[in-house]
Amino acid sequence: MANDKIRIGVNIDHVATIRNARGGRHPDPVKAALLAVSAGADGITAHLREDRRHISDRDIDQLMARLTVPLNLEMAATEEMLAIALNHKPVSACIVPEKRQELTTEGGLDVVGGYDHLVSFVQRLREANISVSLFIDPDEQQIRASKKIGADKVELHTGSYVEKTGEARAAELDRLRRGAALCESLHMEVHAGHGLNYETVTDISAIPQFTEFNIGHFLIGEAIFTGLADSIQKMKGLMQAGRA
Ligand code: PXP
Secondary structure (H helix, E strand, O other): OOOOOOOOEEHHHHHHHHHHHHHOOOOOOHHHHEEEHHHOOEEEEEEEEOOOOOOOHHHHHHHHHHOOOOOOEEEOOOOHHHHHHHHHOOOEEEEEEEEEEOOOOOOOOOOOOOHHHHHHHHHHHOOOOOOOEEEOOOOOOOHHHHHHHHHOOOEEEEHHHHOOOHHHHHHHHHHHHHHHHHHHHHOEEEEEOOOOHHHHHHHHOOOOOOOEEEOOHHHHHHHHHOOOOHHHHHHHHHHHHHHH
């Protein structure tokens, strides 16, 4: 499964955050998604939260109608989100934990503890030909439970890796390395994401099992200074250099 290619999924949630700060339609996350695709994004990721704090239902309608690359719908394991996913049938759905008060997705999904709740979600999404990813920490038990529950792939949470420095960061990178290797041995595709930036993307790109990174906040923030196409192309260049 290890390969030379690494895809970038651009998360456009925070274009919607800026739009929603004033209401109205500007800046339009769908326009940003189309621009991201023309700049080289291999996929688009959007998280429809229960509280609709950024992406809206209308955004998902528009993305499904207009995107020429796969949409990866991030969603909590709720009946409401399942119905939306089954209605739209995005190429993939990434199940994430969601707490109402959190600023962002803090930590991975507990597939071990939530197994009985999650199993039918994974099953019903897969029956609709939606490829299912689970957003988990790089933990052996969580990876094994994700395989057992029938997920097509996992996305390993890179939050701890990016937040730490020095030896502690090296230890987190090693955890990601071991997690990615375990996924490969279980014949499960493995992605990564959360908090990645120009500095942290290089070392993690060198881990050959990762086939996709989902990156949002940094790219949208950096776009203020250099434009979205530039921030995506620079990130993709660093990913390719790290992989080489
Ligand atoms: N992957 C998942 C599963 C996420 O929940 C998020 C944040 O919404 C990201 C990737 C992107 O993280 P960031 O915006 O920090 O790059």
